[in-house]
Amino acid sequence: MTGNPYIPKLAVIKDIKDEAPNVKTFTLQIQDGGKFSFESGQFVELTVFMYGEAPFSISSSPLIEDSFQLTIRKMGNVTTALFRKKEGDVVGIRGPFGRGWPLSEATGMNILLVGGGIGLAPLRSAILYMLEERRKYGDITLLYGARTPRDLLYKDEFDEWRKGIDVHLTVDRGEPGWKGRVGVVTVLFDEVDLNPKETICLQCGPPIMMYFVTKKLLELGFPEDHIILSLERLMKCGMGFCGHCTISGRYVCMDGPVFKYSEIKGFLERAV
Numbered sequence: 580m581t582g583n584p585y586i587p588k589l590a591v592i593k594d595i596k597d598e599a600p601n602v603k604t605f606t607l608q609i610q611d612g613g614k615f616s617f618e619s620g621q622f623v624e625l626t627v628f629m630y631g632e633a634p635f636s637i638s639s640s641p642l643i644e645d646s647f648q649l650t651i652r653k654m655g656n657v658t659t660a661l662f663r664k665k666e667g668d669v670v671g672i673r674g675p676f677g678r679g680w681p682l683s684e685a686t687g688m689n690i691l692l693v694g695g696g697i698g699l700a701p702l703r704s705a706i707l708y709m710l711e712e713r714r715k716y717g718d719i720t721l722l723y724g725a726r727t728p729r730d731l732l733y734k735d736e737f738d739e740w741r742k743g744i745d746v747h748l749t750v751d752r753g754e755p756g757w758k759g760r761v762g763v764v765t766v767l768f769d770e771v772d773l774n775p776k777e778t779i780c781l782q783c784g785p786p787i788m789m790y791f792v793t794k795k796l797l798e799l800g801f802p803e804d805h806i807i808l809s810l811e812r813l814m815k816c817g818m819g820f821c822g823h824c825t826i827s828g829r830y831v832c833m834d835g836p837v838f839k840y841s842e843i844k845g846f847l848e849r850a851v
């Protein structure tokens with residue numbers, strides 16, 4: 580990163596895709612035409628000028644550097660203003676920030692991905708990377724849950740993902756026509772046969788999901804440093820200066836957002 584890290588770069592919205600109710604994927608390109616390099620699991624601070632700034636995980640593959648994608652749920656001030664934007668409009672981007680998924684460290688291992696709701700966004704970046712680099716990994720399994728079938732993200736990509744990944748889906752509430760599982764994401768563990776010693780689990784979702792998934796993984800015998808979680812905290816600077824994101828002396832923006840369970844053990848209940 581060069582220049583003043585508080586000053587955002589301008590980025591043009593190249594494409595906006597409806598993903599699910601109140602969720603859109605924005606494709607962005609840095610305006611000066613420069614490359615945007617990042618690691619899967621890192622995040623950016625996005626500014627909607629006149630409205631403010633908020634952190635979002637990058638949801639696209641790190642192997643594509645001339646544009647990048649953010650998948651965003653409409654929540655409050657910044658996201659509501661962003662949802663009014665059109666293709667060709669300009670936003671501000673700072674980053675990428677933080678520590679991403681340990682995908683190099685996980686080479687040669689089986690990968691279990693567990694996602695809940697919008698938490699699939701940073702996992703999608705890892706999925707797209709691993710599909711491109713498929714030979715580097717053993718079995719790859721995705722367990723993904725959303726509130727209803729309509730809330731499932733990236734529905735039109737699942738068939739492509741299934742060429743390299745074993746995909747398992749569940750929803751909290753079914754709808755007419757839904758033939759898949761109904762229940763929280765942990766119900767999907769009974770569909771898969773895992774080898775904990777040879778598997779790394781990457782998870783991102785609501786705090787309560789990550790708490791129960793971690794509990795399940797420990798019961799199954801997963802070593803603590805095979806359990807990798809992406810945490811969310813209220814953030815401002817994204818660079819370790821303001822202290823807004825600290826948990827037990829760690830900065831989620833810099834030391835995370837991706838942590839090994841072994842690093843946050845003892846305060847997982849507060850961390851998730």
Ligand SMILES: Cc1cc2nc3c(=O)[nH]c(=O)nc-3n(C[C@H](O)[C@H](O)[C@H](O)COP(=O)(O)OP(=O)(O)OC[C@H]3O[C@@H](n4cnc5c(N)ncnc54)[C@H](O)[C@@H]3O)c2cc1C
Pocket residue numbers: 622631633634635636637649650651652653654655656657658659697700701810811812813814836
């Ligand atoms: C590292 C990181 C990555 C993220 N990645 C994504 C992503 O990929 N897609 C996405 O849609 N969102 C993501 N978020 C969450 C997003 O930053 C917040 O939803 C953001 O506050 C939205 O801004 P807003 O101004 O629209 O809403 P606000 O007006 O700030 O807030 C709306 C409501 O959400 C609450 N809130 C705000 N931030 C958080 C938070 N971090 N955790 C819990 N509650 C919060 C507020 O208290 C308020 O009730 C991420 C957050 C972090 C820290």
Ligand code: FES
Pocket residue numbers: 813814815816817818819820821822823824825830831832833
């Ligand atoms: S967001 Fe400022 S220190 Fe982490």
